[in-house]
Amino acid sequence: xxxxxxxxxxxxxxxxxxxxxxxxxxxxxxxxxxxxxxxxxxxxxxxxxxxxxxxxxxxxxxxxxxxxxxxxxxxxxxxxxxxxxxxxxxxxxxxxxxxxxxxxxxxxxxxxxxxxxxxxxxxxxxxxxxxxxxxxxxxxxxxx
Amino acid sequence: xxxxxxxxxxxxxxxxxxxxxxxxxxxxxxxxxxxxxxxxxxxxxxxxxxxxxxxxxxxxxxxxxxxxxxxxxxxxxxxxxxxxxxxxxx
Numbered sequence: 001x002x003x004x005x006x007x008x009x010x011x012x013x014x015x016x017x018x019x020x021x022x023x024x025x026x027x028x029x030x031x032x033x034x035x036x037x038x039x040x041x042x043x044x045x046x047x048x049x050x051x052x053x054x055x056x057x058x059x060x061x062x063x064x065x066x067x068x069x070x071x072x073x074x075x076x077x078x079x080x081x082x083x084x085x086x087x088x089x090x091x092x093x094x095x096x097x098x099x100x101x102x103x104x105x106x107x108x109x110x111x112x113x114x115x116x117x118x119x120x121x122x123x124x125x126x127x128x129x130x131x132x133x134x135x136x137x138x139x140x141x142x143x144x
Numbered sequence: 145x146x147x148x149x150x151x152x153x154x155x156x157x158x159x160x161x162x163x164x165x166x167x168x169x170x171x172x173x174x175x176x177x178x179x180x181x182x183x184x185x186x187x188x189x190x191x192x193x194x195x196x197x198x199x200x201x202x203x204x205x206x207x208x209x210x211x212x213x214x215x216x217x218x219x220x221x222x223x224x225x226x227x228x229x230x231x232x233x234x
Contacts, residue, residue: 050157120232
């Protein structure tokens with residue numbers, strides 16, 4: 001059963017207010033994944049206080065980094081269940097985890113942070129992990 | 145902002161590795177840990193040697209990728225528990 005919007009909406013707004021687009025349906029997810037020429041961050045948001053409480057501010061902090069994903073999208077586990085299930089089909093060999101963060105480059109999954117790598121860490125540590133991944137995977141490759 | 149349940153101990157909601165004095169090792173989200181038992185949600189269990197993997201090899205893989213849950217909920221009695229560790233620390 002989906003959560004009350006009274007609970008979920010403020011958690012969504014923590015991300016949408018900094019530029020994340022919500023993927024609400026399977027079609028939204030497939031349309032997002034069809035673009036294979038950009039970099040992107042998909043956040044699987046959740047109500048989990050043990051991890052999502054660090055995830056959302058950690059993501060916001062990471063977006064102050066010079067190098068960032070081209071696109072920011074989010075699904076909400078336990079709320080938009082169809083969209084979340086569809087998103088997970090694009091990294092089906094990784095066990096389901098929420099909250100979690102997936103980074104894509106040119107349509108390929110390049111980095112994934114599962115829930116257990118968030119729940120024991122501070123906001124700053126989550127941001128540090130993410131910015132290191134942005135720098136590693138999203139930095140422009142010099143023309144040869 | 146998130147949801148919390150302050151009365152269930154500091155590991156409530158945290159993904160933990162529960163090693164036992166026997167062949168089994170469990171990974172799951174801790175619901176409650178007390179003097180009698182630990183209750184886990186979304187649990188995977190590995191037995192020493194399953195799929196050719198030791199307990200240590202299983203935990204190493206779980207720490208990298210997470211686990212595929214086999215059980216919604218399990219309770220492990222305190223007398224069977226050898227250690228409880230946070231998966232995220234491994």
